[in-house]
Amino acid sequence: MCLAIPGQIVELSAEQPALAKVDVGGVKRSVNIGLLENERVGPGDWVLIHVGFAMSKIGESQARDQLRMLQALGEDELAMEEIRGYRFSQ
């Protein structure tokens, strides 16, 4: 639950401005970007995801750091499971 998962925004949603599609290790899911309203985000940007919400915009190297850290902690599988588990936009 306390995972912070890095993902890259693939596209914003025209009908639902609070959602964006992100790519996490090849798995694409929608996440809520309502907490980033003060930052301009778009395709190509990296974000940290927590329980279905983008928490903060991060740089690409930070995203890679974060991914490596999840691997080092043995939590990368859990993170993928969480991303695959998001159902709310389907």
Add this chain to the structure above:
Amino acid sequence: MKYVDEFRDPKLISNVAREIARTADPDRHYRIMEVCGGHTHAIYRHGLKNLLPGNVELIHGPGCPVCVLPMGRIDDGLAIAQQPNVIFTAFGDMMRVPGTKGTPLELKARGFDIRMVYSPLDALRIAQTNPGKHVMFFAIGFETTAPSTALTLQRARALNARNFSVFCNHVTIVPAIRAILDSPDMRLDAFVGPGHVSTVTGCRPYEFIARDYGKPVVISGFEPLDILESILMILGQLRSGEARVENQYRRIVPWEGNLPALRAMGDVFELRPYFEWRGLGFISQSALKLSNAFAAWDAEVQFEVPGVRVTDPKAAQCGEVLKGVLKPPQCKLFGKECNPEHPIGALMVSSEGACAAYYRYVHRDEPVSV
């Protein structure tokens, strides 16, 4: 230093370790609390203790939301789950946490509709696709997670989803730190501050710790190098007699926090006058409840909640371990009655709980080390 080779920058790691040894005063014993369960996990997993001089002791703090939740709240949540037509939803971490009459998973096996979700938005989604049922989301977490619940509730209101409610167990970290500082059996020198919680709260809420209690706080990232650097920053402050809030995790944590998240929390939640923390007792203004405007989505308003208070099994010493007074293996049940397959206390359930982390990474290698 047996783990050093596994690190990405073994050289940098040993440099910082050497710097730490140089900075620590050999005539002094340091007690540094890492507040966040994520740090506890990382510290055990990477064997960071082996890189620190013997007089620099790390104390594991209360920063695992599953671990500090009193058993009575689990019983209350499960009482709602047993009402007719209710679907109980919670994060996976909650599923194996024992209440007095079993875990959510065991209740599910007895036929109740209990579902694991990865996001509160998934719980809301289940409510929308099951209009004839009531979906209750068992919300838990610190400030990292509370904004997600807040936004989900705002969305439920916008959709007028009346068959959805939240059983709110969100807690806030700062009052717990204050309670620990005020506790007479606590002798701490400094804090490694939580990383992801601080992306929401920012660094200001910790300033009183430096100002009023004279203890350094360093907000830290989760990589071994981050944690060691933070410890070095703390020792540097202590050596020069300073006490400040420093942000080692600047690459993620903005000093001011996440304003939209704080605003959403302010809209949806209000502070409870007091809330019970497992091991720490009642702490005033340390938890969130839904504000009156959201009463229609508040499970504590919509259901008769028994409000049970349960004391932990006598031999279980979760409270002492949570406060850092005892180390996990000093609990009489550790590794015997209480183990990851059959957890008795929540500290053995969550991977961020000190007992589970100790069991997994230390217990097997060096059972005598405390």
